[in-house]
Amino acid sequence: MANLLAIDWDSHELRAVLGRGGSGGITLTDMTIIPLPGEEPAQVSAALTGWLNQINPSRSKxxxxxxxxxxxxxLRQLNLPPVPPEELPALVRFQALQSLSISSDSAAVDYLPIESSDQSTSVIAGGVAPATMKHIADISESISIELKRVALRPVAAAALYSAGANGQIADxxxxxxxxxxxxxxxxxNAKVVFVRSVRMPQQTAGRTTQIAGEIRRSLMACGTEASETTPTRVIIWGQAKTHESEAQSLRETLRCEVATLDPLSLVTLDWRGNKSGGRNDATAEHTGRFAPLIGLMAADAAAEAIGGQSPLLIDFLNPRKTVEVQRDDRLWIGAGAGALAVALLLAFLAWSSLSSKTAQIEERRAQLAELRPAVTQAETGLARTEQIDQFLDGNVIWLDQLQRLAERMPPSERAILKNMSGGLLxxxxxxxxxxQAAAKLPVVVDQMETALRDEDHSVSGTGANDLGDKNEYRWGxxxxxxxxxxxxxxxxxxxxxxxxxxSEAEPMEDSPSDDSDSPETAESTSDPVPLSPATSTEPAEGSLPVEPLVPVEPQTAPTASEQPSVESVDNDTPTEQPAPTDETASDDDDNSVSETAPPVESPPVVESTSSVEGPPTVESPPAEESEPSEPNLGSEAR
Known part of the structure; x- marks a missing residue:
């Protein structure tokens, strides 16, 4: 494995660590603290080059x-909506460029996930300006060593604590x-939830008290409740003898456990062969200042083992990127082929179904064409039947109406009927x-009106009129x-x-019983005697012609369906009625007839044995119908 050179600097000093990573962890071979007159890239490059020339490592490796x-x-802490992990880098970069003061699209942005839930995702996002990244690249080029990572220093120190805790990380x-x-x-919860860096020179009076206040503010800023602003444990990077006074002061101020942790105790040291030997006074006293560098080396070794991206660092040179999900084209090709086969099958089934339905439609159209003449004829018959019904609706049987009137009128002791006229509407x-009637009491009028009214008859009246005391029937x-x-x-x-x-019941009642077993029936149904061949069918001279014998079939009564239909029956020719005189004519809009008109006899009812299927049909209605006169059905009737 290649050697690793980790450096960081501020305006006062340059800190550098040289080591190598392996399966057993990090091994340090040299480390130093070099004072700086300033933090310009040229000054950092000169100090680092002098130290490298002294230890002379293999720079190519x-x-x-x-x-x-x-x-x-x-740095900014961002709360983002929940998104898939592969889409989070793009969302963080977009939101960070909106929140940070760095306005350049070429700024280096990386983040460290803090917490993720169904409602939101929290991250610590950091950005570095392009000019700063260029200064770091210039330093790397000046010392002829390839630049591998540019990480945030506080997070790198936390990575060393995570690596040294072996998974048992307490709050x-x-x-x-x-x-x-x-x-x-x-x-x-074994994660970095808040990072804070405060400018505080070492010679500041009351520095420990200020550090305690910053710790409390940090706990409040990361969402801790006010009752929990006192930490459970504080760890100071460095040797116990170096930071004994700070540790004691923090114990008294924060009233919690305060410990020191030497970063050199977490790695292997190998000073052999190095001229500096890592033994200068600043290096030996302030070993805690090397914690970020050693942690950066440990995180880099862990990242190499898992593929190059460290989950513990905010790396501005190798930021997290959107992961492009690689899809298996074979799966899509198979799915497409299956979908195509299903589509073809469905298309064939649809075509087959449509063809069958089309044939059925054509068959139904042919049947409709055959039935259309019959439908037209039936519609014509229905229209003619409706006309006949409308004509016959005015054929009221007055005798039935008079019988109903006689049955429902009050007795003569209570009311009398003076005049009655009827007409068609x-x-x-x-x-x-x-x-027109009269009653002895007004209540009789209402009783008579109620008695004559039913669902088939509507009754309207003028009410009772007082005719005077001289009339027995006072109320007309x-x-x-x-x-x-x-x-x-x-x-x-x-x-x-x-x-x-x-008519259907009569043929069944008149049909003869089955007498096929009687001798007369046998004789009548026997086969006729055929004529002999010698018998001539021509008549003899002076005699009448003789018809040949033909077997006679027994006659049966015609059924109802065989009866001829009656088109119309005219029993009497209606006689012209005399016109009513002016004195007796009624002013009624319904063409009522005066009481002096002679009564009209109801046309006789003709019984027919024909089978009637509804109202009789008429070949043609009369050309001009005269409105029948209203018969006078009686005068002074009771």
């Missing part, structure tokens, strides 16, 4: 790892005391019977009884149905 602090990078706060900065990392059909009134046309039609069809049932 060495890779450069650079750790940068908060002064060179900008704690890591503190790295540098020359001019204090870096704080909050660990919770030509426009809407039906008939109307107008009654007029009532009109209207017979609905539907009532007339239903009664007619009921008569047709009864006649049909009677």
């Amino acid at each position: 060495t890779r450069l790892l650079v750790a940068i602090g908060r002064g060179k990078a900008e 704690c706060v890591l503190v790295d005391l540098l020359a001019d900065d204090v870096e704080i990392v909050v660990f919770r 030509a426009r809407e059909g039906g008939s109307r019977l107008t009654l 009134f007029t009532q009109s009884v209207t017979v609905r046309p539907t009532t007339i039609r239903e009664a007619r069809y009921e008569a047709f149905t009864a006649a049909l049932e009677e």
